[in-house]
Amino acid sequence: MCAGGKKVLSAGEISFMIDKNDISISEISNQSTGYCPKSESWIEVNKVLQKIGIDYPDYFTTAFEFRLCTSCGSINLVKDDFFVCQVCGTELDKEWNFDKK
Numbered sequence: 201m202c203a204g205g206k207k208v209l210s211a212g213e214i215s216f217m218i219d220k221n222d223i224s225i226s227e228i229s230n231q232s233t234g235y236c237p238k239s240e241s242w243i244e245v246n247k248v249l250q251k252i253g254i255d256y257p258d259y260f261t262t263a264f265e266f267r268l269c270t271s272c273g274s275i276n277l278v279k280d281d282f283f284v285c286q287v288c289g290t291e292l293d294k295e296w297n298f299d300k301k
C-alpha cells in the first residue's frame with residue numbers, strides 16, 4: 201500500500217516511543233516474511249526516516265537474513281550464518297535471492 205504499486209524497497213516492524221510531545225522510534229526491524237527484505241535495505245529506510253525528522257536508531261535494532269530455498273521454495277530465516285534450508289537441508293545462497301523467484 202505504501203509503495204503505491206511500485207517496487208517495495210524495505211518492510212518490517214517499527215515501534216514508537218511517545219513522551220509528552222516527543223515521538224521517537226525505539227525498535228525497528230526488517231522482519232517481514234511477506235517481503236523478506238534485505239538487511240541492506242536499511243539504506244532506504246534511513247533515507248525516509250531522515251526526511252521525517254524524528255529520533256531513530258542508527259540501524260535496524262534487529263536485522264534478519266532471509267533466503268529462499270531454491271530446492272523446495274521455503275522461506276528461511278538464517279541464524280548464526282548457517283545457510284542450510286530448515287525444511288529440506290539444501291544449502292542456501294549466500295546472497296539474498298528473492299529477486300530470483
Ligand SMILES: [Zn+2]
Nearest residue numbers: 269272285288
Ligand atoms: Zn528447502
